[in-house]
Amino acid sequence: MLIVPEREIGALMTRASAFEAVEKVFAAMASGEAYNFPVIREAIGHEDALYGFKGGFDRAGLTLGLKAGGYWPNNLEKFRVINHQSTVFLFDPDTGKVAAMVGGNLLTALRTAAASSVSIAHLARRDAKVMGMVGAGHQATFQLRAALEQRPFEKVIGWNLHPEMLPNIETVADEAGLPFEAVALEGMREADVIVSITSSFAPSLMAAHVSPGTHLACMGTDTRGKQEVEAALLAVATVFTDEVAQSVSIGEAQHAVAEGLISESDVHQIGAVINGSHPGRRSDEEITLFDGTGVGLQDLAVAAAVVDLAVEKGIAIEVDV
Numbered sequence: 509m510l511i512v513p514e515r516e517i518g519a520l521m522t523r524a525s526a527f528e529a530v531e532k533v534f535a536a537m538a539s540g541e542a543y544n545f546p547v548i549r550e551a552i553g554h555e556d557a558l559y560g561f562k563g564g565f566d567r568a569g570l571t572l573g574l575k576a577g578g579y580w581p582n583n584l585e586k587f588r589v590i591n592h593q594s595t596v597f598l599f600d601p602d603t604g605k606v607a608a609m610v611g612g613n614l615l616t617a618l619r620t621a622a623a624s625s626v627s628i629a630h631l632a633r634r635d636a637k638v639m640g641m642v643g644a645g646h647q648a649t650f651q652l653r654a655a656l657e658q659r660p661f662e663k664v665i666g667w668n669l670h671p672e673m674l675p676n677i678e679t680v681a682d683e684a685g686l687p688f689e690a691v692a693l694e695g696m697r698e699a700d701v702i703v704s705i706t707s708s709f710a711p712s713l714m715a716a717h718v719s720p721g722t723h724l725a726c727m728g729t730d731t732r733g734k735q736e737v738e739a740a741l742l743a744v745a746t747v748f749t750d751e752v753a754q755s756v757s758i759g760e761a762q763h764a765v766a767e768g769l770i771s772e773s774d775v776h777q778i779g780a781v782i783n784g785s786h787p788g789r790r791s792d793e794e795i796t797l798f799d800g801t802g803v804g805l806q807d808l809a810v811a812a813a814v815v816d817l818a819v820e821k822g823i824a825i826e827v828d829v
């Protein structure tokens with residue numbers, strides 16, 4: 509078995525490589541070659557932790573495995589390690605033998621950023637100039653960095669419930685040489701692309717805050733009850749997702765479906781756009797919305813890519829199990 513430790517991932521994995529891996533696996537999901545297994549997520553009754561597994565099999569990429577981990581809210585204060593902890597295990601699909609163990613923390617951030625960036629690449633207007641951010645936490649910096657590579661943006665605007673966090677994303681705009689402006693939610697009307705990445709349980713962004721022709725990537729809602737945008741926005745948008753079953757149950761679409769504003773058949777797989785079996789954006793006035801719920805196959809795809817890179821560079825650790 510090969511081990512790629514967490515500490516090596518930063519130097520090995522690139523945004524381009526994460527983009528390519530996630531785009532490929534979304535396409536494989538839409539063509540039926542890859543599928544996710546049911547997600548297990550348990551409150552284990554110890555340290556307030558939420559622990560679980562996300563797994564799947566990609567027959568096209570021959571990637572089989574799972575990501576194990578979750579959220580330990582006391583980690584930072586008590587143990588000085590980050591609260592989100594995960595590890596990816598890959599198995600040889602021919603024999604079932606364990607093939608690799610890969611640190612999953614940074615990979616999770618990179619694969620999540622890659623998902624919204626794949627959606628921008630395939631659904632945003634070519635002439636998009638203003639990038640809007642709703643959210644300014646840990647994950648927002650990753651989303652913004654990856655998003656800015658997809659169009660020749662000229663400006664970044666941002667809103668966050670906690671304005672003291674806005675410098676996190678302002679720094680990323682600075683690094684890209686772009687001006688940054690903090691705006692009220694109404695100010696999001698100026699944006700051509702909006703990424704939302706918050707842990708909110710009530711909508712912040714309303715339909716009236718979004719202009720025709722905008723592409724949105726809603727990335728924060730990955731649990732029942734969470735919500736970032738008004739359900740009415742999904743009713744006027746063309747809705748895409750990584751996986752329809754997750755979108756309508758734990759994703760942003762759960763609310764619009766529950767309220768009867770849209771039905772499951774109104775939610776399309778982004779992979780179908782990548783494959784060319786869905787036309788994607790049809791006009792410059794259409795609002796497109798990607799509901800990124802996060803699937804295990806994304807984790808496996810970036811982990812497999814990083815194992816290849818580690819082997820190439822001679823830094824994968826080989827052990828017998």
Ligand code: NAD
Binds near residue numbers: 669707727729730801
């Ligand atoms: P974080 O704690 O660093 O940041 C949380 C963000 O949410 C901050 O911007 C904060 O101001 C904002 N926020 C908190 N309460 C809010 C409220 N009531 N209304 C509006 N905004 C509010 O967390 P993070 O690591 O940046 O993760 C953000 C979210 O993304 C989490 O909910 C996480 O579960 C989700 N996430 C999703 C995926 C995916 O694949 N879809 C992957 C990773 C993380």
